[in-house]
Amino acid sequence: MKQHLLQSTTWEKFEQLEDSTTFRLKTPDFEVLVILKSTPVGNYLYCPYGPSLNLESSDKSPSELLKSALDSLSTLAKQHNAFFIRIEPTYEFTPSDLKYLNLKKSHDLNPAHTWTLNLTIPETDLLKNMRKSNVQYWRSHKNKGLKIRQTQDPAEITILSSLLRAIGEKDNFNPQDESHLKNQLKSGFATLYIAELDSQPLAASLIYDYDHTRFYAHAATSDVERKLAAGTVLLVQMILDAKNHGDEIFDFWGITTSENPSHPWYGFTKYKKSFGGSQVNYSGTWDLPLNSLRYRLYLILRSFNRLKRKLFRSH
Numbered sequence: 001m002k003q004h005l006l007q008s009t010t011w012e013k014f015e016q017l018e019d020s021t022t023f024r025l026k027t028p029d030f031e032v033l034v035i036l037k038s039t040p041v042g043n044y045l046y047c048p049y050g051p052s053l054n055l056e057s058s059d060k061s062p063s064e065l066l067k068s069a070l071d072s073l074s075t076l077a078k079q080h081n082a083f084f085i086r087i088e089p090t091y092e093f094t095p096s097d098l099k100y101l102n103l104k105k106s107h108d109l110n111p112a113h114t115w116t117l118n119l120t121i122p123e124t125d126l127l128k129n130m131r132k133s134n135v136q137y138w139r140s141h142k143n144k145g146l147k148i149r150q151t152q153d154p155a156e157i158t159i160l161s162s163l164l165r166a167i168g169e170k171d172n173f174n175p176q177d178e179s180h181l182k183n184q185l186k187s188g189f190a191t192l193y194i195a196e197l198d199s200q201p202l203a204a205s206l207i208y209d210y211d212h213t214r215f216y217a218h219a220a221t222s223d224v225e226r227k228l229a230a231g232t233v234l235l236v237q238m239i240l241d242a243k244n245h246g247d248e249i250f251d252f253w254g255i256t257t258s259e260n261p262s263h264p265w266y267g268f269t270k271y272k273k274s275f276g277g278s279q280v281n282y283s284g285t286w287d288l289p290l291n292s293l294r295y296r297l298y299l300i301l302r303s304f305n306r307l308k309r310k311l312f313r314s315h
Contacts, residue, residue, distance in 0.1 A: 004048075005210040005211070007032065007047075007051075010189050011048075012024065014187040025069075027068065027072065029060065029064075032050045034050075040301060041083065041294050042291075045086065051066070062097075066089060074288070088108075088283065098286050103287065106286060112282050113255050113281050115269070118248070126239065127236075134236060144197075153192075161176075163220035195231070197228065200224070205219040209242075216238070219235075251280075
């Protein structure tokens with residue numbers, strides 16, 4: 001059955017490197033990587049982009065397969081005193097299908113929509129489908145002295161984390177923890193791309209490779225020499241490298257479907273779409289409460305913490 005990277009044994013090893021407690025359940029109906037999470041209210045089970053359902057060879061409906069997975073997850077939850085289960089099916093269920101299984105919509109931890117590029121078409125067509133300026137920046141970057149390199153050396157993650165911190169300070173958000181990004185490089189599925197001018201990093205991107213798919217995971221660009229569009233040059237190069245390595249899909253990892261220009265994801269969604277491709281929809285993040293009282297307390301506490309962070313940022 002088809003699995004997302006976040007349900008793979010590759011990702012499981014990374015989670016274990018992060019000191020997470022993980023479980024894997026597998027039956028003819030489904031397979032799922034489960035991460036044990038803790039809150040002040042108690043434990044819960046989290047299945048990032050899972051469970052993976054055996055849609056290809058089972059004669060059961062998707063809802064029946066998901067029900068089978070939820071039953072097994074509920075048994076596991078009781079064994080570890082978890083008061084709810086959080087799932088993110090990559091199959092696109094309707095909200096009514098999920099509510100029928102007593103699931104409740106949560107805020108999306110991983111994006112419910114992504115943008116993907118088919119890499120099996122000829123390279124000339126790939127470039128033709130991109131915005132012309134994107135291709136022009138890439139074709140002229142060597143003449144402008146911009147150099148691209150890639151590394152899996154964990155020590156070099158400081159290049160990306162420094163650029164991310166600078167953006168975070170400017171745009172008022174908390175970037176990924178550096179040790180978290182470093183562990184991804186240590187796990188072997190991630191590669192860091194760097195664009196440099198006279199040995200000065202202008203852009204850096206972290207990509208994941210898994211099962212003939214390249215994921216565009218983290219990226220940051222310096223305010224220095226922005227006219228070189230170093231981040232765009234990197235992205236074109238990462239796409240072409242993925243094709244040359246035999247990958248079939250380039251996944252831009254998350255877009256918004258909102259048409260509101262004030263939406264925080266509107267700008268980078270438009271940017272990702274400028275490279276060609278098509279939209280892929282998942283189900284989003286859903287919770288199955290197993291203890292209604294503790295789950296309500298959890299929601300209240302989460303809302304309070306969100307409000308506190310919002311007030312802190314406003315000052």
